[in-house]
Every structure is written in structure tokens, then in C-alpha cells.
Amino acid sequence: MSTAPISPGRPTSPDSAPAHEFSAPLLVPTRAGMTGPWALAERARRNPDGALIARKASLGRSWRDMSATAFRTQVREVAAGLVARGLMPGDAVGIMARTSYEWTLLDFAAWEAGLVVVPVYETSSAEQARWILTDAGVRLVVVEDATMETMLTSLTGTAPELADLHVLSIARGALTDLVMDGKDIDAADLDRRTARLTSADPATIVYTSGTTGRPKGAELTHGNLIHLAVNACAHLPEFLQAEQVRTLLFLPLAHVLGRFIELLVVCSPRGVLGHTPDVKNLVTDLSTFRPTFVTAVPRIFEKIYNAADARSTGPKQKIFRMAAETAIAYSRALDAPGGPRRTLRAERAIFDRLVFSALRDLLGGRVTHVISGGGPLGERLGHFYRGAGVTVLEGYGLTETSAPCTVNRPAATLIGTVGQPLPGTAVRLDDDGEILLKGIGVLGRYRNNPEATAEAFTPDGWLRTGDLGSFTAEGFLRITGRKKEIIVTAGGKNVAPAALEDRLRSHPLVSQVLVVGDARPCVGALITLDAEMLSGWLAGHGLEDMDPVEAARDPRVRSALERAVSRANRAVSRAESIRTFTVLPGDFTVANGLLTPSLKVRRAQALDRFADQIDALYTRAIS
Template identity: 50%
Template sequence: MREYSVPVLVDVPASANLTDTVFRRAEEEPGAVALRRKVGDDWAAVTAREFRDQVAEVAKGLIAAGVEPGDRVALMSRTRYEWTVIDYAIWAAGAVSVPIYESSSADQVSWIISDSGAKAVFVELDSNEETVREGISELPGLKDVWRIEGGALDELTALGAEVGDDTLAERRAGRGIADLATIVYTSGTTGRPKGCRLTHDNLLFTARNVAHGPLERLFTVDDRAALLFLPLAHVFARIIEIVLIETGTVLAHTPNMKNVGPDLQAFKPTFLLGVPRVFEKVYNAAEQKATADGKGKIFHAAAETAIAWSRAESTGGAGLGLRLKHALFDRLVYGKLRAATGGRLTAAVSGGSALGERLGHFFRGVGIEVLEGWGLTETSAPSSVNLPGANKIGTVGKPFPGVTIGIGEHGEVLVKGRHVFEGYWNNDEATAVAIDKDGWFHTGDVGELDGDGYLRITGRQKEILVTAAGKNVAPAPMEDHIRAHPLISQAMVVGDDRPFVAALITLDTEALEQWKAANGRTDADLAALSSDPAIVAEVQKAVDNANKFVSRAEQIKKFTVLDVDISEESGHLTPTLKVKRAVVMRDFAKQVESLYG
């Protein structure tokens, strides 16, 4: 078996836990800005001492409310300042946090709370509380529901006023790296979500070895700051939250994806975390704006130049002519794109699914290096990541310190390291399948390691299609190329046990507004546009482009444009925007059949 290891860089003592840095920094740098929270249009500073004090007050409230060491406390909210306070307060009280996506259904919430045995739950809004209470009759172990927008933090602060500092210190000291820190439920693209048991060691070991190893440069720049907008219920954003606290990087949150653009310009982060769909939307929005302003040709030339310049940088550097073109477009186009992110952003990390070489080269050519990483909930998020200055675009980087990656039977990617979870909560059978007798975690992803130890993910075992002719087809790369078109929202390749490969495609409703205005179709609805010859022709261009990158047997022969978009709200995407293939196949079975009729 081919494998690649990177030695441990930072050890974590047995007595350590996730709250240590919060309490230590409050004593060593009490006036240092730890976070910023949005108050109106301003970003108010929260010092290290103020953050510690609020964490301590809420933790004391939890203790007073009867939360015992090891108890599970659920947290259902969008990404916001209070999430981070509550997360650390749960740990300071010696308890275990159980994050829940705020978009979860009543059935999903009921399952996670009942399966985890949560004693209490924090919710953000009235609607979240209604969702919880809808299934509360089936949750006899749930004692308390605290609403953030209803003054939960103040309520708990008052409740814990009589709890002494010694009691809190005893609770914190009672938790070490071997203790359970959180149960993170998988997003559930198939079946019921499984709870991943992650310890303080899993999270601290990962955060410290990533922050002081491959990504150290991102967290040592002057006035370093990061804006989080991905859901903190997902382990990817959660581990970055911990990295930012551990490194003293100023952390801010924005709960609404629609506010990301204005918040980037106002907050001016040096570091950003995203998923591929976010970077696709940035590219597509820039392309649309340029086209609407009559500068589409300039933008396309600038994009091609950025990609060519980045590719040249990977193979020895650009020639004089390309450098001159790149410098020209830097003044005309790239500088404006950087300004749209606040003007200080030079690097970002992407994960959750494949970014694709096209976007990676484009953003590096623009001056914002997107470092692609890879991992799963079961590996505390990252197992590998590209490095600033050593970014091999098209790969997901090398293992981070303390991690071994191997390629097993049929190309499956296997992982070892202290970041690998203990197992699934209440599911020993699934744990035995996931972790073999030699300690390898079987990821289900398919990939390859190159001679330098860089990992390339080529597909997912469960998503590999096998046509009726026996041809194995990895859908993700083709879907990435199709989604590059600004009018397209999602693409799902089908063809398992079928005579040829086909695709279901949806349109981007935001992008369509500009297209409708430019083409005199302002009254047309999505159903009409899905069959509009001009739109279908644009989709055909995207499909033809995707077909250039695969063999004839893998090419998409037919497609259909759905008259609805698929989204998280419709139940077809996970909160990290991954397509739930089984759900799409079920709900659009007629459309699939029509492709082969």
C-alpha cells in the first residue's frame, strides 16, 4: 500500500483541554482584541478578558442549571458571536457540545437530541425553538431550552451568579485530552446522520498542528483577522474557530450568506474560509457584472490571463509577455476583485468538496491564493492541506503534521492520526466498519498520492457510476466544469447501470435576473426559462466544455434542465452545499427516466 506520513509538530499534554487558551490569554493579554461582534454597522471589539469573563459566566450558569461533567448540550444556531461563547462555555462546564444546523427539520432535531441524550439545548430564534418543541414530547431527557434571541446568556449569567470561581476551575481541570468534547452529526447525504465522537485531543491536536505547521503564515501576519460565515455546526468551520482562538487571530462572524459581500468590505479580513460553491459564486458574480457593464470580453481575457499566469507559476514562471498582460489586468480587473474582499485578503482555505483547477488557478492569478484541503467529520475536518508557497493546485495538499495517508484497495483513501475520531456515538457496528484492526480509518473517498506526498481526490466510492457497458465514471469533475457557467446553479451526473452518461441541471435564479433584463424576458418564470432555446443553448455550451475533459465513453450525451432549483431548503443539498444524490434521484426519477426513454 502506498502511504505518506508527516511527523508530529506540536504535542498536546494529557491535562490540556480546549478552554485553556481562552483562560490563559485573558491573564497574559487581557486587553488584546480576541473577537469582534457586529453591532449595527460597526464591529465592536471584544477583549481576551471580556471573552473569558462571558464564557465563565455562561459556564457557571450551566453548572447552576444542573449540567454535569459529560452531559450533552445541543446548540442550534446560525454562525454568530454567541455560538463561540456558548461552545467554550459548554466545555468550561465540563460538558459535551452537540451542534445542530439551524436549518434542520423537526425530525432531524429530534433524532440528534434523542440519540445524543442531550440534557439541554440552545436555540437562536423563535422558529428554532418551535422546531425543537415540535418533537419535545418524544424527548423526556431534555430539561431546558434556552433561546439566544430571548436573552439566554443573560439568563444563565444571573443563574450562575452564586457559583464560585473555584467550582468552575475544578470543572475545567477535570477535563483532559482523552475526554469527549463534541458529538458532530454527519450531514446525512444518505440515511440518518451518525454522531462522530470527537475528543479534546482530536480537536486540539488538529488545531495546533495545522496552525503552527502548514498554515502558520496565515496566522502570523500583522493585524490578522478572519470572518466566519460557514455554519459552525459543520466540523470544517468549527476547527477553524478553534484555530483562530488558539492563534489569537481576531474572529468575527456573519450569520447571513447574503451579507458576506458587504461584511468582507467592512471587516477587511486577512483570512477566509469557504466551500467551492462560494468561490464559484464570487467568480460568476464578477463575470455577470462585467458582462452587464459591457466589459465581458475584458473580464474573460483577464480570467484567461490569470489562469495562464498561475499555471506558468507552477512550471517555472511566466514569460515577459504574460507578465505584462497580467500587470495590465491587475490594474483593470484583479485589484477590484481584491477590493471586494476588503483589500487585505491574500489567502483562503477551501474544503467540503472539490474546488477544481480552473477556480484555483483563477484566484491565484488574481492575487488570492485558495488553499484546498481535505478531510471528513470523522477526521476532525482536515487530514491534508496545501501550503502557502507550495500550493499544488488540483490536489488537496499533503498530510498535516501527525497524519498518515494511505491508498488502499480500489484506490480508497485511508487515514491514521490523533485527529481521527473515537468512533460513532451509539453505533459500534458502524465504527467497526469505519476503523479496521490496523487502525486505518476508511474514508470512502478514492484518490492517489503523487511522489511528493500530495493527495488528489478522484471520486467517492459510493458516487462512482458504472454504466451498463461497465465504464467507471467519476461525476464530480464534470459537474465542476458545468457549474462554471454563470447561469448554472447545480449539476448532477447520472448513468449508473444506464447505456450512457446524462445530467440533471438547475439554473441559478440570481444570475437569471440579469439575463432576463438583458434579453427582454423580465416576465419569464423559471419553468419557462428552463425550456427557453437560448438558455438550453447556454447549458449545452457548458456540457460541451465538460465533455472535453473526459473520454468519449464518459461524455454526457443528454441533459435536462429542471424547472426548479435544488437547495438546502428543498432538502436536496446539505448545509455545506453537497448534493444529496439519493434524494435528487428519488424526487426527479421521472426526469431521469425521460433521459433514457
């Protein structure tokens, strides 16, 4: 790797290295003492009375600010209770709850007590929870409500390895009990525990939700998380070091991206973090919290766009679609020499008053940047949002990289890519195009799984991602597909399904898409309908209301989907285009096991479950 000084955040391709490798130097030097407790103590020292947390009032729509000092005091009170429960440094503590203030409080309290946090998705089954709690050696788990408490308590009676597991419920006063338990713990004991922590110590074990196989426990250290967070804050000063930095977290904190945003706010000099557990109330919460930036998975941005399109009918829909095309053209022109022409700027200004301002109001009215991660956003949506006045900074990362390893920046954005390497990160393309990674966020090992650890790294220490990509000359990374998901048709054509799936999901009717065709004569697709959008779309097209099962059989709905497939096919060659498809009567969901908690399709499970439907696709195509 090159060690020559370069401008902050600018990626380099070392003189001695080929152009398929780029890296970025650290902006903030790392030290062994940088841990979770250190980050919170630093925030309280630098801005003791400034707000760090905003909590929604139990009644009404207002938010109450909590200072960094007040939050740290509560953290230490809960940490003392964990110590009083007999937990020793290095012990594992589980958290099973929706995104909430209590989740963040428990996260930092466990670190203050020298413990290792093990997230469990609130949607996990008993079998999944049993595996995670057993593999991680969890001694105590805090759950949100009675349903989760009942499920885990039953495990202590049926799973011998969990017989000694203690289950506490937030709904039944677990946090108050912990504070009371900890009143006799000497503060010096906590100080000794945090003083012994180093950046090399494990901070959390995050189990990959996994599209196939049993989840693996990625051991992430305090250094992985905090070194990356402090460098990301320096890398993105435009909205992480601004006078107003507010974000409303609705991603699950069991997901590494949600956790990373939590840490970003703590490491930001003036960041304020709010929580909302239920996306059904998201628009209302955004309007009252008024964030300056938000983070979401691509499906959220797709749904906002599709909802705006579906709510419009007749002339209003025509205006929205004209506005969308103008936004996309305006954003593309920003990247061209000379920028947008005068007439395009004027058109964009008109649509800003008619359409775009209302869209920004949906995000709270003050959002200037949104971070998209967890999957590919799609170039068209990226241009639409930027043209509408909200810059989408798409990034890329894995559980194994503590969240992002590349990201677009306000000062260096190329829509359609996932940006350039973050400080302290190197990205390389293998001979077959697989993305390989090294850096401060990359895990050292999987929990209790030396075989998986060995398989995850190349002989010279690069993490294998399983993703395929390419670089621009400036080091912007473009994701082109998943190595294991490449479809090879009977005719020998290699097809990356993601591009077609992304384009089809942009249609208001479509919820999920699974492109198929491995060893088949042509490419096909399984499509599910978006139940939330369906009624609005039907009404807007003068059709009677029907449920998804009826709509899946309706020739008028199919005709609309045929047009959507034809539009998606324009982006690929004829040999790669979708030639046959079917509409499934039900959607892919987390509950039925076909989506991961981060809303990725579990491809292997879906292929197995719908094997008969896939066979029928090709029977029809051939006949």
C-alpha cells in the first residue's frame, strides 16, 4: 500500500499496484484506548450539556432532549446493575428488541461493564435465537416484551445449554431493576473495567442474517467499530460535523448498519439521535423530529417513490412523472461539463415548488442527505432523489466490515456506484472480479468457526466478499452482482440478476423479484405484488379493487407488468433479458423466511420453495 500523503479522503491506487486496487489513508490516527466507553466519555467531555439523545414523549408529538452527560450517567447506572448480576468482563449479553432508546442504553451500558453485546432480531424464531444465544455463550438477555420473554424463557427449560440463561424484560421494568441492583457497586469498579478495555477486545458478535445456511457470528472489536466511526465522521464533515446534526434511527439495531449510525452520532461533535421502532409511524415521526440526515435500505426509498407515484392519478400523476424525469435529467446534467442548461434549471425550479418540496417534507423538511446501504439502490432512483434536492450517498459494506467500507461523499459522488474507500480501508478486485477488502473495520474471525474464518480470507489476508465489482479510473466502486448468484443459462450466457431485479422493483406494483434461469433456455422471473401499493394503483388506472391473489391472475395487471419487464430489459442484451415470468399470489416476507431482516431475498430458500413454479415457467416458455 502507498504511504505517500494525499488529500483527505481521496483514494489512491499505489504506484506499484495495478489499477484494480484502491485505498484511502486514515484521517484520524487510531489508538488502543479507542473503545465504546471512550467514545461516549469523549462526547460528554467535549460537549457535556449539548443534546445527544432525543426521546419521544409518551403523549403527544414532542421530543425531549437528553444531554451527553445525562445519558452517560444512565449508562453507568445500568452498567453497575449488570456488574451486580455477576457478569464478568468478556461475558456475553444479548439484546432482543426493536430499535429504541433502551437498545442504545443497554448497548453502551454493556460496554461500560466490559461485556460483549449479542444482538438478536426481534423477528427471530425460537430456533434462530437458540443457536445465537448458545453459540455466543450468552449469560443474560434483555428482551422488549412478554412475547419475546415467553419464547426465550421456554428455551431455558427445553435447551439444556441455556438452562442458566437469565431473561429480563424491558416491559416488566428490567432497566429500573438493573439500576436498583447497581446502587451498591463502586464507581471505581466500572472505571477499572473500562480502563482495561482496548480496541482489540471484542465489542459485539453480530450474526449474519444470511441468505443461505446457518448464521455465522462475526466478532467485531471496539477498534473495528470506533476507529471506523471516528474516521467516517472526519470523512463526511458536511453533515456529521455541521451545526445541526440530527438523525432518526429506524433501521434495526440488530443490523450492523443501524449500530454504526448509532456510533456515528456519538462520535459526531453535535449529533442528536432519535429512535422509532415502527415504520408505520415513520412519516409522522420524521415530521416532528426533523432530521438533517437519514439512513435506510433501498427498499424504503423505492417505496417512497412508488407511493408518490401511486397516490397521483390523472393529471397529477402526469405532473409527478414529468417532475421525476426532470429531476433525473437535472441530476445527470450536474455531472456533465457545464452543468444543467438554463431551461432545465427553470423546469426543475417549477417542479421543486409543485412536487419536490412535498417529497422533502415527507422526510421532515430539513434532510439534505440520505445514506443508502444494505443493497443496491439503482442509478435511476439515485438521480431522482438528488434532482429533487436530497442527495443520496450510497455506500457498501458487510457485517464483516462493521458496516461501510466505501461510500459516496457530498464532495465526491458518482451515482450508480457505492463510492470510494473509507479512510483506513483498501479495496481490491480479484482476477474474477470478486471484491476483496482490508481495513480497520474488517473482522478478525467468526465466533467458534475457524473453518469459516479460513474460507473468508485469501492467503495474503484479504476478506472475500462474494460480491463482484468494477472500478472507475477515480476509484469509485460499482457492484455488478453476487459471485454465487450469477446465472448461467443453457446457452452459456452469464447473467447477473441484480440489475434486472432492481429495475423491476421500481414499478409501483412490484414488491419483490427473483430472476431465475440457471441451466435453463432463457431468463425468467418470479414477481410478487406490493399489497400496500395495489389499491392505489388499481384506483389510479380505473380498475376495481382486488386483493393480491386476484390481482396476480388479472390480465390487466399482467399487461402492466409485461410493460415493466420490457422496460427493465432495455438495460441488458437480448440473451440476458427476461423472456417469461409469473406473478406469485403472496409476498416474500421476513415472517415466511424468504427475506432477511435487512429485506434481502433469501435466494436459495425461494428457489427451493418455488421449484414447481419455476419449472412451470419453462414449460410455458417452450410450449
